[in-house]
Amino acid sequence: MPTGRNQYHHGNLRAAILAEAQTMLSETGADGLSLREVARRTGVSHGAPRRHFPDRQALLSALVEQGYEQLGARIESALAGTGGDFTGRLTAFACAYVDFARHNDELMTLMLSSKTWPDAGHLIAANDRAFAPAVELLRQAAGSGDITPADTDTVHMAVLALLHGLAFVAGHGLAGTKPTSDLVAGAVGALVEGIRPR
Amino acid sequence: MPTGRNQYHHGNLRAAILAEAQTMLSETGADGLSLREVARRTGVSHGAPRRHFPDRQALLSALVEQGYEQLGARIESALAGTGGDFTGRLTAFACAYVDFARHNDELMTLMLSSKTWPDAGHLIAANDRAFAPAVELLRQAAGSGDITPADTDTVHMAVLALLHGLAFVAGHGLAGTKPTSDLVAGAVGALVEGIRPR
DNA sequence: TGCCAATGTAGCCACTGTCAACATCGCTGA
DNA sequence: TCAGCGATGTTGACAGTGGCTACATTGGCA
Numbered sequence: 001m002p003t004g005r006n007q008y009h010h011g012n013l014r015a016a017i018l019a020e021a022q023t024m025l026s027e028t029g030a031d032g033l034s035l036r037e038v039a040r041r042t043g044v045s046h047g048a049p050r051r052h053f054p055d056r057q058a059l060l061s062a063l064v065e066q067g068y069e070q071l072g073a074r075i076e077s078a079l080a081g082t083g084g085d086f087t088g089r090l091t092a093f094a095c096a097y098v099d100f101a102r103h104n105d106e107l108m109t110l111m112l113s114s115k116t117w118p119d120a121g122h123l124i125a126a127n128d129r130a131f132a133p134a135v136e137l138l139r140q141a142a143g144s145g146d147i148t149p150a151d152t153d154t155v156h157m158a159v160l161a162l163l164h165g166l167a168f169v170a171g172h173g174l175a176g177t178k179p180t181s182d183l184v185a186g187a188v189g190a191l192v193e194g195i196r197p198r
Numbered sequence: 199m200p201t202g203r204n205q206y207h208h209g210n211l212r213a214a215i216l217a218e219a220q221t222m223l224s225e226t227g228a229d230g231l232s233l234r235e236v237a238r239r240t241g242v243s244h245g246a247p248r249r250h251f252p253d254r255q256a257l258l259s260a261l262v263e264q265g266y267e268q269l270g271a272r273i274e275s276a277l278a279g280t281g282g283d284f285t286g287r288l289t290a291f292a293c294a295y296v297d298f299a300r301h302n303d304e305l306m307t308l309m310l311s312s313k314t315w316p317d318a319g320h321l322i323a324a325n326d327r328a329f330a331p332a333v334e335l336l337r338q339a340a341g342s343g344d345i346t347p348a349d350t351d352t353v354h355m356a357v358l359a360l361l362h363g364l365a366f367v368a369g370h371g372l373a374g375t376k377p378t379s380d381l382v383a384g385a386v387g388a389l390v391e392g393i394r395p396r
Numbered sequence: 397t398g399c400c401a402a403t404g405t406a407g408c409c410a411c412t413g414t415c416a417a418c419a420t421c422g423c424t425g426a
Numbered sequence: 427t428c429a430g431c432g433a434t435g436t437t438g439a440c441a442g443t444g445g446c447t448a449c450a451t452t453g454g455c456a
Binding site: 155189 | 227229303307310343344346355356357358360366367373385389392394396
């Protein structure tokens with residue numbers, strides 16, 4: 001167990017690199033994320049990260065996976081703390097998602113762009129895990145008649161597309177200073193009730 | 199006017215570089231887009247692009263601006279060729295947008311990520327120009343009672359968020375092989391009519 | 397026609413990702 | 427207890443890249 005500094009073996013270099021990389025990501029974006037700079041900031045030689053991340057892509061993938069875990073935890077706890085009707089639960093989920101995007105815009109951008117990477121399978125699975133509670137929420141709503149069950153796939157697609165769009169808008173500061181809850185409540189309301197006057 | 203090859207002055211190097219860069223972008227994505235490789239493919243020395251694009255960022259910005267012009271043209275012609283009711287026009291616009299994203303995924307990704315760039319002002323203006331016809335469509339609909347005028351900003355946000363989300367999903371191949379028109383019609387229908395049974 | 401600004405070339409530097417050879421450490425089994 | 431071995435970190439090298447400066451070539455204009 002390492003207690004002092006300046007020792008040959010770091011102790012938990014993988015975690016340290018990942019943490020430093022996430023900080024750098026939020027500061028400079030993925031483009032400015034250099035393996036050598038991460039190593040320097042971690043106080044380790046430029047070749048050290050290679051033992052834990054064979055190449056730059058592996059580090060980015062690890063960041064994305066970590067991001068999905070963090071997002072999944074937020075979604076789960078948001079839904080766990082909310083009982084009640086479908087709209088309320090959908091709004092709670094949406095708030096968690098949009099809020100995460102708003103506070104982790106560069107990480108979110110990386111997570112989204114990862115869907116076309118070579119090892120995407122692994123990461124898409126992480127995505128699915130994170131969104132599982134939300135998918136379950138929609139499934140239940142379709143079963144209980146809270147949403148029109150006509151074409152469940154279409155409704156799922158519309159809900160997720162709307163939330164992704166909101167998260168994007170919010171993450172890029174295009175929603176002004178409007179609180180997340182207002183932003184989400186308005187958009188979710190529009191989708192649930194429709195934008196055509198009843 | 200250049201007629202032969204191997205001449206010192208290219209004639210229209212800026213346009214040639216831009217075209218080659220857009221091709222490379224669609225092949226390898228923005229990360230793999232190297233100034234020197236673009237120069238090689240264009241048959242010119244590695245320093246030549248500098249006269250037209252001071253740095254790599256300038257080339258990417260030019261690509262994004264070109265992209266917004268292409269997208270704007272598609273949207274405009276889609277709306278020009280469609281008369282009739284609001285839902286039909288909204289669907290036509292959405293189809294043009296989603297279809298563009300589907301066929302230019304890497305370019306679209308670049309266009310979206312550009313909103314946080316240093317010279318974003320310029321590019322956001324290009325974005326606004328491209329989407330002006332759609333914004334006008336929504337404004338008219340609010341005026342004529344086709345959509346609930348309660349909170350126009352909220353409705354605009356919801357519509358654009360939904361479409362952006364759809365475009366993203368479609369651009370990343372997450373919508374399977376479903377035709378764009380079906381995808382869009384379903385989602386637009388869900389938003390216009392609401393997902394709660396009436 | 398001679399000159400000049402625009403355009404393209406060539407070479408340099410710092411930085412990066414990747415690799416291979418080597419150093420150091422901690423753990424394990426005899 | 428301790429030799430040795432696998433895991434972990436270091437060092438040096440290489441090619442590719444973006445950006446810069448000095449120089450070459452060209453076409454158009456006074």
